Amino acid sequence: MSHLVFVFGTLKEEFPNFGENSGTRVPGTYETVNQYPLYLVGERHSPWMVNAPGSGEHVIGQVFCVDSNSLARMDILERVSEPDGYERILIKVRTRCGNPSDEDDVYAYLKHPRHLHGADIKDGPFAEYSLAHSALYRSRGRQT
Numbered sequence: 001m002s003h004l005v006f007v008f009g010t011l012k013e014e015f016p017n018f019g020e021n022s023g024t025r026v027p028g029t030y031e032t033v034n035q036y037p038l039y040l041v042g043e044r045h046s047p048w049m050v051n052a053p054g055s056g057e058h059v060i061g062q063v064f065c066v067d068s069n070s071l072a073r074m075d076i077l078e079r080v081s082e083p084d085g086y087e088r089i090l091i092k093v094r095t096r097c098g099n100p101s102d103e104d105d106v107y108a109y110l111k112h113p114r115h116l117h118g119a120d121i122k123d124g125p126f127a128e129y130s131l132a133h134s135a136l137y138r139s140r141g142r143q144t
Contacts (some may be wrong), residue, residue: 001067001068002065002066002067003065003066003067003068003071003107004026004063004064004065004066004104004105004106004107005023005063005064005065005066005071005074005106005107005108006030006032006061006062006063006091006093006106006107006108007021007061007062007063007064007108008038008047008049008059008060008061008062008108008128008129009046009047009049009061009129009134010046010047010129010134010137011064011074011077012061012062012129013025013062014131015129015131015134016134016137016139017077017139020073020074020077021064021066021070021074022066022070022073023064023065023066023067023070024064024065024066025062025063025064026062026063026064026065028063028095028096028097028098029060029061029062029095029096029097030060030061030062030063030093030094030095030096030104030106031058031059031060031061031093031094031096031127032058032059032061032091032092032093032108033058033091033092033093033094033103034053034054034058034091034092035053035054035055035056035057035058035059036049036050036051036052036053036055036056036057036059036091036110037049037050037052037055037056037057037124037125038050038056038057038059038124038125038126038127038128038129039116039119039121039122039123039124039125039126040121040122040123040124040133040136041119041120041121041122042119042120042122043120043138044137044138044139044140045122045133045136045137045138046137047129047133047137048111048115048116048119049108049109049110049111050110050111050112050113050115050116051087051089051110051111051112051113052113053091055125056124056125057125057126057127058127059127059128060096060127060128061093061128061129063093063104063106071107074088074109075088078109080109084115086109086110086111087109087110087111087112088107088108088109089107089108089110090105090106090107090108091105091106091107091108091110092104092105092106093106122136
């Protein structure tokens with residue numbers, strides 16, 4: 001079975017965790033239909049899209065078609081089974097240069113709003129995680 005996944009941070013092409021993304025990219029650039037806050041958080045400068053639709057920006061990212069095994073590996077990377085991990089939920093996205101009424105349901109990894117309480121927010125909210133942002137990112141195993 002295949003699944004569509006919207007990636008907005010380190011899993012995008014040319015970004016630090018792209019090696020963990022074994023999906024096939026759907027052509028184009030996508031944005032969320034709803035606005036969401038996107039932040040850089042903590043000493044690792046991790047990108048957090050927060051499950052607070054209606055606030056923040058229309059987040060820009062890429063969509064990948066992944067199989068169930070790839071989706072399970074992404075779940076592990078995003079720590080969905082951990083109390084402080086991301087939640088994999090369905091959201092709506094649309095292409096940035098197509099018909100704005102064409103919307104797709106895709107999975108995305110979002111943080112629960114409770115995780116923002118006491119979080120060390122470094123930047124945001126902003127619409128797009130950039131290569132400049134990713135230069136600040138530190139993976140869990142990488143020392144600063």
